[in-house]
Amino acid sequence: MTTKLRLRRRNDRFTDLGPRKKVINRLVEHRLIDRVSYEQYRDKVRDVYSGPQGALLAACSFVSGHSTLGDRLLRERRFDLRGARHILDVGSGAGQIAKHLLRYSDPEAELTCFDLSHEMLCRARARLKSHRPRHIVADIARLPFADASFDCVTCGYVLEHLPDPRLGLAELARVMMPGARMLLLATEDNLAGAWTSRMWCCRTYNRRELFDTCKKLGLHWQKELWFTRMHKVFRAGGICVEIVKQQP
Numbered sequence: 308m309t310t311k312l313r314l315r316r317r318n319d320r321f322t323d324l325g326p327r328k329k330v331i332n333r334l335v336e337h338r339l340i341d342r343v344s345y346e347q348y349r350d351k352v353r354d355v356y357s358g359p360q361g362a363l364l365a366a367c368s369f370v371s372g373h374s375t376l377g378d379r380l381l382r383e384r385r386f387d388l389r390g391a392r393h394i395l396d397v398g399s400g401a402g403q404i405a406k407h408l409l410r411y412s413d414p415e416a417e418l419t420c421f422d423l424s425h426e427m428l429c430r431a432r433a434r435l436k437s438h439r440p441r442h443i444v445a446d447i448a449r450l451p452f453a454d455a456s457f458d459c460v461t462c463g464y465v466l467e468h469l470p471d472p473r474l475g476l477a478e479l480a481r482v483m484m485p486g487a488r489m490l491l492l493a494t495e496d497n498l499a500g501a502w503t504s505r506m507w508c509c510r511t512y513n514r515r516e517l518f519d520t521c522k523k524l525g526l527h528w529q530k531e532l533w534f535t536r537m538h539k540v541f542r543a544g545g546i547c548v549e550i551v552k553q554q555p
Contacts, residue, residue: 332511335501340470340510349423349446352468355508356400357426364427365401365434374403376534376544377463377492381411385532386490386549388412391459395482396420396440397447397475398465402431408461409437419457421445423468447475452482460489464545467494467509472520480524480552489526489550493517500545514546525553 340348355361368374380386388394388411396405399420408418421443422428428442445451447465460479466472479489494500496511504511518528532547533539 332496332498332501335498336504336511337508339508340468345448345470345474348468348470351508353424356422356424360507361401361424361427362430365403365430368401368403374406377404378407378410379534380490380532380547381407386488388416388459391416391488393457393484394418394459394461395452395457397460397462397479398422398468399431399440399442400427400463402435402440404461404463405431405435405440409435409439412459416459417441419443419452421450423447448478450478450482454481455484456482458484458487460487462489463492464494464509466491466512466517467504467507470510472512472517473524476520476524476526480526483552485552485554487552488529489552490532491546491548491550493546495545497542499543512546517546521550525555526550527553 339351343351356364365374381388388408391412392415394408394412394416396408396418399405399422402420405418405420412418418440420428420431420440422431423444423446425444428444431440432442443451448469460483462475462479466475469475483489494503494509494511496513500511503509521528527550529549529551532549534544534547538544
């Protein structure tokens with residue numbers, strides 16, 4: 308059975324179980340993203356991450372276990388960084404993923420980190436204490452990079468800050484080389500995701516809809532990844548997949 312068929316069958320199960328949950332989710336989930344323009348929402352996101360919440364981001368990642376579990380994904384080569392030469396870390400934040408990239412990528416790999424918030428990049432520099440990454444202030448919907456610039460991308464919990472995932476995924480597809488791989492993590496449309504949405508003023512994503520959007524952009528879901536066996540059994544931890552940009 309192919310990865311695609313496995314995914315669709317799982318999504319059918321999600322769909323069957325979903326309607327009862329979604330009533331609660333809609334009550335909890337933060338919906339500012341639906342009520343204002345993209346520019347207004349982008350400014351709100353920048354303010355959130357430049358302020359006290361952003362200052363606590365690294366600590367929240369540690370307490371939630373995402374930092375340790377993300378480290379395991381790369382350390383165990385379930386998402387293998389070996390051979391990557393030009394790596395892009397999307398929405399780098401306080402450097403939570405960049406820290407792992409520095410540890411597990413090849414020493415000669417070039418690492419570019421960008422974030423909408425200049426303050427977050429300053430925090431990342433202070434936290435990483437490395438001159439190797441290049442830090443750039445940028446908007447995922449308007450990337451300042453040439454076509455086919457990167458052979459590896461990590462995008463951890465960033466698409467949630469877009470009203471439509473195509474705004475960011477199309478740009479990521481543009482700057483990825485054919486055959487480039489992406490580690491994509493996104494908040495799923497379940498109750499845990501709704502509470503995450505409430506805290507960070509973001510939206511959530513349906514797994515099937517995100518899969519279909521990627522497919523239209525030539526981004527193939529190579530395999531689903533899970534932090535642990537327990538996460539897989541309980542379908543927890545959000546959406547975590549390895550994506551490959553298809554050859555033209």
